[in-house]
Amino acid sequence: MRTRYIKPGFFKDDKLCELPPLARILFEGLWCLADREGRLEYRPKRIKIEILPYDDCNVEELLGLLESEFIYRYSVDGIEYVQIRNFTKHQRPHPNEEGICPAPEQIVNNHDSIVNNHERVILNRDSGYSYSYSKSISNNNKEEGKKKEEVKRKEEEEEKRKEESGFLEDFEDWWEDYPNKQGKERAKQHYITWRRKGKTPEELKQALRRYLAVKRKQKSETYSNGSTFLNPLPRGDSANINDYLEATPETMTESERMEMLDEMEKHRQFLESMNPEEKRRYYEAKGKHFKRFDGGDRLCEGGGKERGAGGEELLQSPL
Structure with missing residues (x-):
């Protein structure tokens, strides 16, 4: 069952008002059972258990009352389904919700259309002609949908490749300044992870400057493996970039310290005025x-x- 919207106009609908109360409740319940496209399997017993478990009623008869005006039934590969009319017009499913049931071979929007036995028949009252299309139309639509999905997937992969290409250029610039050249390949992957987390090249470069400044103050020439330093998950007591992403009295560079002192002096002059x-x-x-x-x-x-x-x-x- 899913959460759906109900609009005030539902209670004043002149067509719904002609139906018995249980049929109206059943119609609302179908919204919650349906997938994001307003489709569900035609299984009356299950529908009754889900929507009207405490009522003594014949759900098949109630569904029959809803047909033509509010829902219609169709069949795909021998399985019967229900399509709720105008579902996507009135509902706003969650973006991550997926359609589960297959689409009918024809979306019926008026009484001139009939879906029967995997064939699509459209009746035109004005002309009196009828046109019949085989099930291949449905298969063609499915193939077309798959092609669109494949194109979209390739476009996303290309975007990802371009993004990673930019990240790798930034990494090479960062790596050039890092003293310990061990673990480059894993360091590269860690760098990409930081970029995807939203860290800019300048933020990562500044963290490295702070680390090098601390090492100079310590007069130490021992540096962490590049992969260890960039690892988003620190390990043990090894130096890690997490400790240098923010400036602290212990990690700030000389330029950051001078900038802070300059701000303090401006503040002092402001108070004296x-x-x-x-x-x-x-x-x-x-x-x-x-x-x-x-x-x-x-x-x-x-x-x-x-x-x-x-x-x-x-x-x-x-x-």
């Missing part, structure tokens, strides 16, 4: 606290006391 009242409002907005002491108004973080020479001095919040 404020008068005490502006600072008070600024820190209050950041959740700090002002307290009055003998020396004047002081900003105290966490409620602590701070004394100084001037009553207008403020503690600067740490960056």
Whole structure:
């Protein structure tokens, strides 16, 4: 059973209102049994168990009441199916939901069409002519569907190949800077995994810069195997890229450190340009606290006391 929509207009439908209540409930239940195309097997006993298990009724008769206006039956390879009319017009199945039942050889949209014994007969009231088509039409449609699926699969494979080609170019650029050249093939696959997870070439390159900066500070020339370093799943105590994707005081490069100090200096100058009242409002907005002491108004973080020479001095919040 699947979740389906029901619209307010259902309850005021002038054709449905002519049917007994159980037939209306059965019609709604068929939506939940049907696949994404509005199709299900014609198995009255199973349908009754699923939709009307507690009601004493003849489901075959109720289904017969729904035929022509709301559903129609068709047969494929000796198995009978039900197609709900206008199902895809009123329902929005989940994108991942699959169609299970085979399509009828003809989609019937009006009373002028009949599906019978694997042949398609279309009656035209205006002209009085009839046209009969063999089952080969259905087979041709199936073949055409397979060809479309094959074309789509090849297009997706080509897109994937182009994407991987770009990833490999970026990897070679990254690998050129990595000191330990062991494990290149597995490192290449790990690099592609990181790219598919959304990491950019610059992010992966910056992580490598941080790792090399740490090694320089340690005055160490021992580097992890390239495959081990790039492995998305760290192993043991070996250095791993996960530890360097974000800048920390321990891993940041000299340029990142200088950039941080520059920001701190700008912030300090910004605070010095404020008068005490502006600072008070600024820190209050950041959740700090002002307290009055003998020396004047002081900003105290966490409620602590701070004394100084001037009553207008403020503690600067740490960056």
